[in-house]
Structure formats: C-alpha cells, structure tokens
Amino acid sequence: MHIFDILGPIMVGPSSSHTAGAARIGLITRRLLGSQPVRAELLLHGSFAATGAGHGTDRALAAGLLGMGPDDPRLPRSFELAGEAGMALIVGKTVLRGVHPNTVLLRVEDAGGKKLEVVASSLGGGRVKVCAIDGLEASFSGELPTLIIRNEDRPGMVAEVSAILSQRQVNIAAMQLYRNTRGGLAVMVIESDQPVWPEAVEQLRGCPGIQRVTCLNPDEEG
16 A cells, blocks of 8 residues: 555645646656647546546646646646746547546647657556556656657667666666567666666667657656
C-alpha cells in the first residue's frame, strides 16, 4: 500500500484523483514536452468526463501544464493564468478503450511547433500512470527519472542504450519494451535510480537507429 492511500497528497482539493492526480498529469506532460505549451487540448474520459468539471479536473490539468504542482494555491485560477500566459485551451470529452476511468488524452504544442500527445490516468491518492505517448504504448508513473526512447526495431539497440547508460553511471531500475510491428518502430521506457545526465541524453540522441529521446527528471522545475 502506498502512503498516499492512507494520508493523501498535499494538494489543493477537492479530490486526490480528480484534482491532485490531474495536476500531476499536466505537469508530467509539460516536462515531457520540454517547454511551455501555447496550445493544449484536454479530452476527458470516463469519470474524468462525468464529474471532472465539479472536481476541477480541467483546471488542475491546465495548472500542471503551466508548471504548477497539486499544492499550488493558484490552481483554481489556472484558466485565467493560462490566458495571461498565452496558452489556448480546448476542453472536451472522449472515449478511450482499455483504460482507467480517470483518464485524459492531452494534445499539446509549444511556440516552436513541437507537438506531443499523452494519454495518462489518475490512479488515486495523487498517483498517476502515463499510458501512451504519441500513440505508442507506455507505462510509467513519472516518480522516477525516466527515458522514453523511440528507435528502429533491430538487434543490438537495447545493448547499445544500456552500454551508454552504464558508461554514464546511470543505473537502470526498470525497462519496458514496446513495438508496433517487427522491424518497425520500437519504444524503450527506462526508469533509473538517479537523474539522467544531459550528456547521456545527447549521446543517446546521436546513436544510429534512435529517432527521438525524451527525458523526464521529476526533480527538475516545471
């Protein structure tokens, strides 16, 4: 049992799943994008869609995208602050298959045209799970430093990535592998015991066969 199941997270209410979890999803999405979004589409599924407005789920997601944590007292004013920051928001509903009832699909874009799509769920007690990135399956909480690596599905890729992380003294805590088709596009989701150094990220980006590297270090500022 997680301690948040007993005590709950430090947050601006009213709900740990619909508010605190939503804020964390927004913040993780911002960090995965690597910049301040200027456009964001928030499509709520299931219980998020049914009761999210009353629980402030939409406002919490927007707050996270602005870099606020679940305990930020400005959270209820996030729509107003988004407008001041030049972030255009679209809030709607969707139906997703095989996901937790508290799930949202976010589509965000920054001023440079960089786009990102994230599907994430709030599991209760402020805990969350990222389920997909840009349409590709994933499964991580964002509580540990995390690498999301898109690469060609070919022999030796896992060994090359592991070798670079070992050279940079990054210890792998967990690794998940996904692919769309054999020999097509694959995704590695790697959680580590310590922050992933920028030098390691740049070295990975330079490897043949690696198309994109996204790094999430949760201790970094939003």
